[in-house]
Amino acid sequence: MPTPPSAPLxxxxxxxxxxxxxxxxxxxxxxLISLITPLPAVVEMFRKVASLALRLAVVWLAVLxxxxxxxxxxxxxxxxxxxxxxxxGFVPVLLVVVFSSVAGFIVHANTAAYLIDDGLDDLVGEIQxxxxxxxxxxxxxxxxxxxxxxxxxxxxxxxFGELSLAVxxxxxxxxxxxxxxxxxxxxxxxxxxxxxxxxxxxxxGTLGLAFEGGALVEGDHLLIRAVASIAGTxxxxxxxxxxxxxxxxRLDESTGARIRGVQLSRSDAAQTARPLSGRxxxxxxxxxxxxxxxxxxxxxxxxxxxxxxxxxxxxxxxASVSLDAPLGRLYDHMSSAQASxxxxxxxxxxxxxxxxxxxxxxxxxxxxGAGLGRQITSAVHELFLGTERVQQGDFTHRVSIDSQDQLxxxxxxxxxxxxxxxxxxxxxxEKQRLDDELRIARDIQQSLLPDVxxxxxxxxxxxxxVPAREVGGDxxxxxxxxxxxxxxxxxxxxxxxxxAALYMAELxxxxxxxxxxxxxPRELLxxxxxxxxxxxxxxxxxxxxxxVIDLEARTLTHARAGHTPLIVANEPGADVIVPDGMVLGLRxxxxxxxxxxxxxxxxxxxxxxxxxxxxxxxxxxAMDVAGELFTDAALxxxxxxxxxxxxxxxxxxxxxxxxxxxxxxxxxxDMTMVxxxxxxxx
Numbered sequence: 001m002p003t004p005p006s007a008p009l010x011x012x013x014x015x016x017x018x019x020x021x022x023x024x025x026x027x028x029x030x031x032l033i034s035l036i037t038p039l040p041a042v043v044e045m046f047r048k049v050a051s052l053a054l055r056l057a058v059v060w061l062a063v064l065x066x067x068x069x070x071x072x073x074x075x076x077x078x079x080x081x082x083x084x085x086x087x088x089g090f091v092p093v094l095l096v097v098v099f100s101s102v103a104g105f106i107v108h109a110n111t112a113a114y115l116i117d118d119g120l121d122d123l124v125g126e127i128q129x130x131x132x133x134x135x136x137x138x139x140x141x142x143x144x145x146x147x148x149x150x151x152x153x154x155x156x157x158x159x160f161g162e163l164s165l166a167v168x169x170x171x172x173x174x175x176x177x178x179x180x181x182x183x184x185x186x187x188x189x190x191x192x193x194x195x196x197x198x199x200x201x202x203x204x205g206t207l208g209l210a211f212e213g214g215a216l217v218e219g220d221h222l223l224i225r226a227v228a229s230i231a232g233t234x235x236x237x238x239x240x241x242x243x244x245x246x247x248x249x250r251l252d253e254s255t256g257a258r259i260r261g262v263q264l265s266r267s268d269a270a271q272t273a274r275p276l277s278g279r280x281x282x283x284x285x286x287x288x289x290x291x292x293x294x295x296x297x298x299x300x301x302x303x304x305x306x307x308x309x310x311x312x313x314x315x316x317x318x319a320s321v322s323l324d325a326p327l328g329r330l331y332d333h334m335s336s337a338q339a340s341x342x343x344x345x346x347x348x349x350x351x352x353x354x355x356x357x358x359x360x361x362x363x364x365x366x367x368x369g370a371g372l373g374r375q376i377t378s379a380v381h382e383l384f385l386g387t388e389r390v391q392q393g394d395f396t397h398r399v400s401i402d403s404q405d406q407l408x409x410x411x412x413x414x415x416x417x418x419x420x421x422x423x424x425x426x427x428x429x430e431k432q433r434l435d436d437e438l439r440i441a442r443d444i445q446q447s448l449l450p451d452v453x454x455x456x457x458x459x460x461x462x463x464x465x466v467p468a469r470e471v472g473g474d475x476x477x478x479x480x481x482x483x484x485x486x487x488x489x490x491x492x493x494x495x496x497x498x499x500a501a502l503y504m505a506e507l508x509x510x511x512x513x514x515x516x517x518x519x520x521p522r523e524l525l526x527x528x529x530x531x532x533x534x535x536x537x538x539x540x541x542x543x544x545x546x547x548v549i550d551l552e553a554r555t556l557t558h559a560r561a562g563h564t565p566l567i568v569a570n571e572p573g574a575d576v577i578v579p580d581g582m583v584l585g586l587r588x589x590x591x592x593x594x595x596x597x598x599x600x601x602x603x604x605x606x607x608x609x610x611x612x613x614x615x616x617x618x619x620x621x622a623m624d625v626a627g628e629l630f631t632d633a634a635l636x637x638x639x640x641x642x643x644x645x646x647x648x649x650x651x652x653x654x655x656x657x658x659x660x661x662x663x664x665x666x667x668x669x670d671m672t673m674v675x676x677x678x679x680x681x682x
Contacts, residue, residue, distance in 0.1 A: 016060035023053040092361050105302075112325035113304035115255035115333070120206065120306075122254070123241065124224055127163075128204035130156060131228035131239040134165065139231045146179040149237070153181035162247075164240045166190035170199050171234070186223060186242040194227065194236055197314030202236075203227040208264045208308040208317055209242075220264040222308060222319065256333035257325035260301070264308070265318045300326045386414055396422065444501040448508050454478045456486050458551055458679040462647035464655065466618075466671040473500040474616045474672035477508060479515040484551035487515050490614040490674055491544035492563065499540070506535065507542060521546045521559035522601035529561070529584045529595050536585040543583050545614055549606065554681060556612065557603040561595075564620060567613040567636050568604070574640035576632060577602055610678040611643040611650055618669035622658050625665045630658055647677040 012018065030047045033039065039047065130152055137148045149165040156163050164182030172193035180190050186209065204226040210219075222243040227236050241247065243259060252258040303322050310317060382399050389397040397418065399411045445467075453461035465474060473494065479487035489511055493500045510528050518524035525546060532542065545566055547558030558566055562583035565576045579600035586595075606612075615635070622630045635654065642653045651673065658671070 014061070014064065016057045016064065019053055020057035020061060023050045023057060026050040027054060093358060096358060096361070108325070108327060108330070109302040109304065111330055112257045112302050112323050115325075115330070116251060116257045116259065116304065116321070116323060117306065119251040119255040119257075120224070120243075123247065123250070124204050124206065124226070127224050127239050127241050128202075128226040128228070130163075130165075131202075131204070131226035131237045134239070135228035135230045135237040138167065138237065139233075142230075142233060146181075149179055149181045160241055160246075162186070162242050162244055164190070166238050167230070167235050168192070168194060168238050169235050170194045182240075184240075186221075186240065191238060191311075194238075195312055195314065198227055198236075202229055203309075206243075206306070206308045207311050208262075208319055210264060220262045220319065222259075222262050222306075222321075225311070256329040257323045260322045260324050263320045263322075265320075300324065383411065383414060386418075390418060390421075442501075444505060448475060448477075448501075448504050450476075450478055454480055454486065456480070456551075457484065458681060459486065459549070460647040460677045460679065462651040462675045464651055464671065464673045464675075466667070468618065468667045468670050473504075474618065474670040475504045475507065476614070476672055476674050477511060479511065481515065481519065481548065482552075486549045486676075488547045488549065488614060488674055488676065489544065490563065490616060490672060491542055492616045492670075492672075493542050494540050503536065503540065503542065507532070507544075511546075519548065520601065521548055521557055522599055525559050525561050525581075525584070525599060526596055530592060532585040533587055533592060536587065538587050541583040541585045547612070547614065549612070549676065549678075551606075551678075551681065554606050555603055556606045556610075557601060559599055559601045561599065564615055564617050565632055567611075567615075567632075567639050568606075569611045569613070569636070569639045569643040570607060570609055571643075574636040574643070575604075576636050577604070606678055606681075608678060608681045609643070611639055611647075612676040612678070613639050613650070613654075613673065614676075615673040616670060618667075618671035619654070619658060619673055621669060622662050622671065623665055623668060624662055630661050634661070645677075647675040650677070651675045 012021070027047065027050050030039070030043060030050070033043070134149055134152050138145050141148070145167045149167065153163060153165055162183060162185065164180070164184045164186070166178050166180035166184075168178060168191050170193065178190055178192075184190060205224075207223040207225050209221045209223050224241040224243065224247075226239045228239075229236050243262075248259045301322065301324055303320050306319050306321055308317050308319050309315070386397060386399040398415045449465060450463065453463055461478070463476060465476065467474070473492055475489075475491045475493060477489045479489070481487050491504075491507060493503045493507070507528070510531055511524075514524050514527055518527060525544065528544075536542075542561070543563040544561045545558060545563040546561075547556060547566065549556055556568065558577075558579075560566070560579050560581045562581055565578040568575045568577065579602040581599045582591075582595050584595075613635070620630050620632045620635050634657070638654050638657045639650060642650050645653065654673065654675075
């Protein structure tokens, strides 16, 4: 069959052809003008646009020619093989060049970022030491605050020309002016007070400032600020150093990189933006000609991202910082810190070695190109054998194809598929084992919880237990201690699964044995802690509240081992009772003695109509979609508002309020609650 004909491409009738002619003519005219007179700025801009258009037209025409003649050029198989050999020889070189360029750009950017960040950290440390020193001197002589900061300013003025110091109260005060020193040109005045988040601890770091309006230099800038507390007073020393031209020059000397500009993230800049008075830092050009000489403009300037802090809120933000960091100066700065330095000859030798390696890569590419056909057929055969083995149920078989092409990717995909099937079978077996374990744990847990609340004259009882998973760690129980005495237990075992269920079983056995021996909740919890501490592992513990309701004595006595409070509600309102106590079962030195020392027993009278609520933190720590908690206060308000209902009614009201608060959010913890309503005691 003859080679298919192709229509000739008429260049001047295509858009890229016309663009090529026009841009070429424009560049020729501009070149002639530049021989006569220097080009104005407008003409220079036009020249750059025409040059870009010329490159675009050349690439566009090349693509059109390739598409138009693709079928004719690739009609013969021999040409396809030759083309594949060319690709095998050219693509590795192109990849090495691209990789080297990208790697060089990344290394340059990361190196510049590291050096400038390290330089800023050093400056932050110096400013922090100034603040700490001033605070220590003022602490020794508070009446000399002004002279102290004046002295520090005078000593540091030559080193930091824009340094500003002030003694600022934690809370804004009217009256006497603040002791201050320095220009304070970056702010209208020193801060009148200290934000709440800074009062908890001293601060040293970088702030973001947004200058706007008036005759000021607009834009975003960085400010180094250190805050040191003055012991024995309600004041702090604030030291500011704007990152201006002088600071940038210092960084240039110490790191080889100069800050040219700062751009705060818009969301964060909107929080910090406010009209500021003073001189904003102006970043000057370094005048380094490295980029001009080498032509590597990408290795002269770069942009890095840095964290900064919002002064009012303490929230973190991101700032993009443009740097002037010529490669030559970075190299000189880093090599000067080494014991020896590569000379130009050494670098040339390295480049020669790299060139030889590239030639080796080219030869290897041609060698592998010659065997391309055989690799394709052998790869297809390997895939066929692999599918046969998988069809027979052998999922451990792997296809071995080393070619870095679609066949190699197909072999990797086949091997991943076989491994995935094998893994899925293993996961299925493991899931079945875990399901069996959870079923056993669920059966154990269900056997531990009461089927129905006990029947006690003059008491109505309602219980609730909603696990967050199939097996939870919450446990509650009732113990009839006499005709008119009832023990109530609510506990939360750390962890989930079978281990929690087994610890619950152990706790239930201890409570059944000890509840009839110890009527005092405190003494009972002490004995339980002594027994559990030897059996729980180091990562487990139990929180528990145990209460004894004595209708004869009309008292409620309970002790709390690190558990949630107990709520008693009646007509006047709700009481949230929180006696001291720590968790059960901690295996730490001295934990037993500490437990007995902290544990308190609380006794209070009960009246007709009292609503007594015991619960776990799954109720009060239920979270909505925004992460807000339901809280103990909200629960006490619900119980107080509905205390006149019976126990089941109070339980339903609480559950309804919790579900309404949580909304669509997922339950993250077990919810357990016991509601006891005292009847008419006469």
